[in-house]
Amino acid sequence: MSAANWRGAMNVEPRAHGAPARAVPARAAGAPPTARPRFKNPVRVRHLLVLAFLLAYPWFSTPFFTYQIGAQALALGLIALSLTFLGGFGGMISLAQMTVAGIAGYMVAIFGTAATDGVSLGWPWWLAVLIGIVLATGAAAFIGWLSVRTEGIYTIMITLAIGVAFYYLVLQNYAIFNGFQGEQKVFPPTLGGIYWRDPTPFYYLTLFWALAGYLFVVYLLRSPFGIALQGIRDNPRRMHALGFNVTAHRVTAYAIAGAIAAVGGVLFTWYNGLVTPGSVGTSWLINILIIAVLGGMRHPVGAFLGAIVFVLLQNFAIDVFDRERFNLVIGVVFLVIVLFSRDGLLGWWSALSVRLSTHRGETRWRSARGRLYAR
Amino acid sequence: MEISKGTVVRTLAVILVVAAFTAGAFAQAPPVKIGLLATLEGPFAAGGQDGMRGAELAVRQRNGVVAGRKIEIVKASSDAKPDVAVNATRKLVEQDKVDIMVGPLSGSEGIAVKEYSKTQPNTTFINGSSGAQATTLSSPSPNFFRFNTDGGQWMVGVGKAALDKGYKRVMVIAEDYAFPYSQVQGFMTEYCKLGGKVPVKAWVPLGGKDYASVIARIPKDVDALAVVLGGADAVNFLNQYEQAGGDKPLIGGSITVSQDILNYKGKRRDSLVGTIAGSPIADAYEAPEFKAFVADYKKNFPDGYPSPSLFALVYYINMKATLDGLDLVKGDLSDGQKKYRDALSKMTLKTPVGDVKLDANRQAIGTTFITEVVKDAQGNLHNRVLKKIDNVNQTLGMSPAEFKIGSRDEPNCP
Numbered sequence: 001m002s003a004a005n006w007r008g009a010m011n012v013e014p015r016a017h018g019a020p021a022r023a024v025p026a027r028a029a030g031a032p033p034t035a036r037p038r039f040k041n042p043v044r045v046r047h048l049l050v051l052a053f054l055l056a057y058p059w060f061s062t063p064f065f066t067y068q069i070g071a072q073a074l075a076l077g078l079i080a081l082s083l084t085f086l087g088g089f090g091g092m093i094s095l096a097q098m099t100v101a102g103i104a105g106y107m108v109a110i111f112g113t114a115a116t117d118g119v120s121l122g123w124p125w126w127l128a129v130l131i132g133i134v135l136a137t138g139a140a141a142f143i144g145w146l147s148v149r150t151e152g153i154y155t156i157m158i159t160l161a162i163g164v165a166f167y168y169l170v171l172q173n174y175a176i177f178n179g180f181q182g183e184q185k186v187f188p189p190t191l192g193g194i195y196w197r198d199p200t201p202f203y204y205l206t207l208f209w210a211l212a213g214y215l216f217v218v219y220l221l222r223s224p225f226g227i228a229l230q231g232i233r234d235n236p237r238r239m240h241a242l243g244f245n246v247t248a249h250r251v252t253a254y255a256i257a258g259a260i261a262a263v264g265g266v267l268f269t270w271y272n273g274l275v276t277p278g279s280v281g282t283s284w285l286i287n288i289l290i291i292a293v294l295g296g297m298r299h300p301v302g303a304f305l306g307a308i309v310f311v312l313l314q315n316f317a318i319d320v321f322d323r324e325r326f327n328l329v330i331g332v333v334f335l336v337i338v339l340f341s342r343d344g345l346l347g348w349w350s351a352l353s354v355r356l357s358t359h360r361g362e363t364r365w366r367s368a369r370g371r372l373y374a375r
Numbered sequence: 376m377e378i379s380k381g382t383v384v385r386t387l388a389v390i391l392v393v394a395a396f397t398a399g400a401f402a403q404a405p406p407v408k409i410g411l412l413a414t415l416e417g418p419f420a421a422g423g424q425d426g427m428r429g430a431e432l433a434v435r436q437r438n439g440v441v442a443g444r445k446i447e448i449v450k451a452s453s454d455a456k457p458d459v460a461v462n463a464t465r466k467l468v469e470q471d472k473v474d475i476m477v478g479p480l481s482g483s484e485g486i487a488v489k490e491y492s493k494t495q496p497n498t499t500f501i502n503g504s505s506g507a508q509a510t511t512l513s514s515p516s517p518n519f520f521r522f523n524t525d526g527g528q529w530m531v532g533v534g535k536a537a538l539d540k541g542y543k544r545v546m547v548i549a550e551d552y553a554f555p556y557s558q559v560q561g562f563m564t565e566y567c568k569l570g571g572k573v574p575v576k577a578w579v580p581l582g583g584k585d586y587a588s589v590i591a592r593i594p595k596d597v598d599a600l601a602v603v604l605g606g607a608d609a610v611n612f613l614n615q616y617e618q619a620g621g622d623k624p625l626i627g628g629s630i631t632v633s634q635d636i637l638n639y640k641g642k643r644r645d646s647l648v649g650t651i652a653g654s655p656i657a658d659a660y661e662a663p664e665f666k667a668f669v670a671d672y673k674k675n676f677p678d679g680y681p682s683p684s685l686f687a688l689v690y691y692i693n694m695k696a697t698l699d700g701l702d703l704v705k706g707d708l709s710d711g712q713k714k715y716r717d718a719l720s721k722m723t724l725k726t727p728v729g730d731v732k733l734d735a736n737r738q739a740i741g742t743t744f745i746t747e748v749v750k751d752a753q754g755n756l757h758n759r760v761l762k763k764i765d766n767v768n769q770t771l772g773m774s775p776a777e778f779k780i781g782s783r784d785e786p787n788c789p
Contacts, residue, residue, distance in 0.1 A: 064469030068462060171580050174783075180551040180580045181483065184457075185490075272458040274487075277580070279458070315466050318452060326452070327416065 054207055058200045067199035067271075069311055074206040075271050077307035078213050078264030080291040081300055082257035085217050088297030089226065090253040091233035094147070095285045096159040099166045100140045100258045101265025102280035106170065107132035108266050109183030109275055116178045125189040133262040140258020141251055148250040163285045171277040182276025186269050197270065206267050210304065213260050217300045220256070229253055294337055296346025305345045309333075404706060406445035409697065410467030412478025412488075413503055413690065417454030418582045418606045422630070422686040423480050426504055428676050429687030430477060433694035435675060441698050442706035449473055455480070455581060457487035464488050468498050474708055475697055476500045480686065482507035482526065482554025492516045499712050499719070501697050504689035506629075507553035508560070508780045511738035512769060518712075520719050520737045522696040522726075523655060523689045526554045527781060528767045529629040530561030530653040532745045534569060536761060537562075537626050537651065542599040544572045545626065548589055548612070549603035551578035551783070558603045558628045560781025561653065564771060567788035573601075574789050583608060586615045593623070603628030609636050617646070627652035632748055633685040637756040647756060650748045655689065655728065657744040658682045658757045668727035681755055692726045699724060729765060740768045 058066045079101045087093045112128030114120045123131075147158045170177040177183075188196035188205070196205055220226045229249055232239045236246050269275045278284075287310070295306025317329040341347035411430055414423035427450065439446050449471045451463040460479045467473050476498055479488050485505025492500040493516045500519045502510070506526035511519070537545065545566070549555035555578075563573060574597065577589045589612075593600065600623050604612050609631045625647065630636070632652045637644075658669075668691070672683040679687070696719065701708075703718040724731040729742040742765050746758035770778040779785050 062469065064465060068465055068469070179578075181553070272461075274458060276456070276458070278456045315462075315470075318450065 054211075058203050063199040066203045069308075069315065071199070071203045071206045072268075072271055073304065073307040073311040074203075074210040075264055075267040076288075076291060076311065077304035078206075078210050079261050079268065080288050080295070080303035080307055081210075081213055081217060082261035082264065083288055083292040084295070084297050084300055084303040085220075085260065086253060086257045087292060088299075088302075089221055089233060090229050090250060090257075092148070092250065092253070093152075093156050093289070094143070094159040094254070094257070095156055095289060096140075096143050096163045096166075097257065097261045098265075098284045098288045099163040099280055100136050100143070100261040101268060102166070102170075102275060103139050104132040104136035104262035104265035105186070105269030105275035105279065106177060106183065107135050108269060109186040110176060112186070114183040115185035116181075116183060119176065119178055119183070129266055132266055133259060136262035136265065137255055137259040140261065141255040143258075144251045144254020148247055148254070160282075160285065163280070164282060167277055167280050167282065170280065177277075180277060182274060182279070184274045186275060187273055188270040197273070202271070206271075209263050209267060213263065214300055214304070217260070221300075225249070225252070290334060294334060294344050296341075296344030296349075298343050298346050298350075302344055302346045309337075309345065404444045406447040407441065407475065407701060407706065407708070408447045408449060408471065408473040409694075410449050410451065410464070410471065410473035410476040410478070411503075411694075412451045412453060412460065412463055412467065412476070412480075413686075414455050414480045414484075415452035417456070418608055419455050419480055419686075420606075422504075422606055422633070422684060423452070425680065425684045426480055426686035426690035428672070428679055429683060429689070429691035430503075430694040432672055432675055432687070433691050433698060436671065436695075437698055441701045442704075444701070444706040446698070451478075453479060453484060455484060457483045460484035461487050461491050464491060468495050474498065474712070475701075477690070477694055477697055478503035480504050480690075481552075482510075482557065483552045485510040486553055489516050489519045492519045497711050499716060501693050501719075503693060504686050505554070506557060508557040508769065509553060511736045512780060515736040515738075518716065520696070520716075520733065522693050522724055522731055522733070522739050524739050524741045524743065524767060525769060526557030526629065527561035527564075527771060528741070528769060529655055529743055530558050531565065531743050531767050531771055532762060532764050533562050533626065533651065533653040534564070534566030534571060536745050537566060537599065537601075538569055538571055540599075540624075540651065542571070542624070542626065544574060544594075544597045545599050545601050546593055546597045547573055547576040547601045547603070548586075549576070549578060549601075549628070550581045550583075550605065550608060552581055554605075555603040555628065556781040556783065558781075559601070560779075560786060561771065562601060562603075562626070563786045563788065567786055572788055576783070578783055579604075579608075581608065584611055586612045587619075590616055590619045590621065593621070597623065599624045599626055601626040601628075602631050605630035605633075606636075613644075613647070622646075625650045627748075629654040630685055632746070632758060637748065637758075638680060644756065645750070647748050648750050651761065652746050652748075652758070654685060654744055654746055654758065655742065656683075656685045656758075657728075657746045657760045657763075659749075659759050660728065660744065660763075661760075662728070664725070665727040682757070688727065692724070692731070695726065696722075696724050696731075734768060736769070738769050740766055743767045 057070055079097055083094060083097045108128045110119060111121050111123045111131050112125050113122050143159060143162055147155050150158055171180060173179065194201045196202055228239065228244055232244065232246050232249055240246050291306040291310045292303055294309055295302030295304065313330045313333055318326040320329055337344060411427065413426040414420060434446050434448060449467055451467050453460040453463045464476060468476055479485055480503045482505050485502060485507050486509055488500065489510050496518060498518065502521035502523060504523060506523065506529065508525050508527050511521050547559055549559050575592060575594060577592060579586065579589055602612065602625050627650045629652060632647065632650055669682055672679060672687060700715055700719040700722060703722060704714045707714055720733055720737060731739045731741040734740055742763060744760055745762040747761050748756055749759045751757055
């Protein structure tokens with residue numbers, strides 16, 4: 001595929017009727033469109049309230065809640081966000097998102113510093129992180145390239161296969177990945193006199209990247225690329241007939257999701273202080289899917305909602321049901337949410353807001369239109 | 376406003392109840408909160424459950440009260456993964472605000488929790504049953520105590536016993552993490568020194584299900600297999616080895632022939648008879664303290680095993696140390712628990728299997744049993760005591776300079 005053709009595929013501006021695709025002037029992918037009508041200022045009071053809450057959170061919570069609940073949920077949410085983006089807006093459910101995150105974590109340990117002698121190269125942390133994210137993004141693009149020609153359950157199967165293959169690779173390779181023990185003591189750097197693994201600094205670090213990832217995805221979904229991606233999700237054949245390169249869009253979506261998962265993976269590795277085969281095992285591959293589905297895949301915020309519920313359950317289910325069977329609580333809550341809501345927690349939220357606004361006398365149609373990403 | 380009789384009665388009742396509670400609280404010192412972590416999930420779920428029983432037994436023997444302070448246990452679970460163990464511990468220490476932390480169960484978890492304990496100087500950490508050498512041997516934490524001997528100490532004397540049985544060449548099959556490294560080190564150090572050979576070592580992942588490739592690698596000319604696998608892994612291996620027609624005698628790791636394994640129902644079970652192993656516990660140990668412990672375990676946990684497992688004993692020992700230490704200082708945990716830690720470091724702990732003292736790294740010096748599996752009249756498998764070795768220290772009698780922590784390649788005698 002030629003470069004011009006590829007750029008043409010990324011360009012979703014309505015083309016002049018009859019003009020062949022090649023004649024369209026090439027434009028950089030993702031450049032902000034000029035002629036498109038802008039949305040009204042989307043910032044609402046509730047957004048500011050949530051932001052203020054998130055910023056103030058470490059000041060009124062304990063270090064435990066800041067670190068183990070807050071920071072962990074944000075880091076996991078970021079990884080799940082990549083799946084929400086891929087699955088909710090690209091129509092591709094990839095189980096390999098934790099694999100991509102794990103690749104980034106492993107690369108940070110291998111190129112940076114970890115406890116294992118003879119494995120880590122000891123390069124500066126920023127270089128290691130950069131390499132980790134770039135390699136993980138490349139790996140994600142590769143996974144995408146392998147799996148985009150499949151649909152539905154076959155995408156799940158092929159990405160699961162890739163995830164499991166990577167799990168066994170890191171489990172059985174000692175020269176690079178150090179086998180079952182994995183890479184231990186992978187910590188964020190001390191920078192500007194702050195040790196970034198202390199609860200409050202680490203929380204703000206994850207919050208920054210979670211917000212950045214969230215805003216990026218929200219922006220991207222309104223960009224020509226995002227609109228085209230959603231078009232492809234809904235009707236790939238029609239988009240193809242309209243002249244869009246479906247495969248290129250999908251692979252690009254995988255790469256973008258990979259970059260988001262990679263950032264989340266670096267943060268999650270720093271959070272745990274280690275990355276082991278257990279971090280990329282099937283249970284985590286599926287946990288990411290659970291988080292995304294639990295929160296709801298219709299809006300990027302769902303990933304973070306799901307992560308909060310998931311982390312709270314993991315920590316406190318044993319208190320609710322103090323016996324050997326506390327995992328039952330986790331399972332039951334998941335079942336209840338998925339059974340009674342078509343779209344996770346977000347589904348409940350929108351059902352609630354529809355009900356409230358119809359009470360206020362608005363029509364269902366108007367309140368539904370207020371929601372941006374309604375299918 | 377009209378006040379009915381019912382309201383008055385209810386109000387009075389509430390006041391009475393509140394008063395009773397406040398009075399009760401004032402009458403007694405505040406409870407001591409103890410966090411208890413074991414693996415209730417993953418490959419050691421059965422062992423973790425029994426470990427919890429052992430710890431509970433120690434609390435019940437004191438009726439839940441030490442030096443006038445009530446003992447409150449807060450439980451948590453992990454799945455033998457170090458990150459999960461640290462998350463669970465962090466929750467107990469920082470969220471549930473426990474005074475003392477008892478756990479975890481597995482080797483790599485122990486190393487991770489020890490590292491975490493350095494960041495929480497106001498909490499005292501006491502081991503559960505984790506037995507990796509590195510936990511207390513390399514960069515020990517000032518507030519981490521281990522009243523059980525480690526995986527290396529548990530295998531002292533097995534090398535000699537294996538040679539006595541005529542096993543001159545042995546293949547090692549062990550899980551690939553810190554605890555089996557320690558066990559293999561304890562066995563091979565002695566075995567190699569006395570002239571034994573270990574031509575092949577197979578390290579398999581913890582929680583692995585398929586042992587076909589390992590079984591295929593067993594050389595024809597080895598006399599026995601040293602199998603250091605635990606929980607579900609050991610059962611899986613034994614089943615598959617049986618199906619493959621294997622007939623080599625076994626040398627067991629400490630948790631390969633623990634009570635939870637001896638109770639499994641496979642056909643290969645009978646071929647376990649004759650297996651020698653090193654362990655901190657021997658079911659058939661005749662000392663009255665141990666018999667009393669077993670009887671107490673059976674009485675308290677009718678749904679438990681016929682005889683307490685290694686995990687039950689070791690969790691019991693560590694929880695007993697926790698409570699005995701509290702008793703020594705009359706429940707005084709003030710001043711960053713300094714007095715309590717001093718008492719722990721100095722005390723001689725009475726356990727069902729003999730006295731335990733701590734060394735300078737707060738690591739136990741204690742007893743190891745060499746055992747052999749036998750079948751009793753009821754058809755239950757038991758460990759018979761071949762030999763009892765007292766006062767085994769962490770460096771196995773070597774000087775610290777001479778002693779090397781076990782790893783995949785250390786020791787080596789092909």
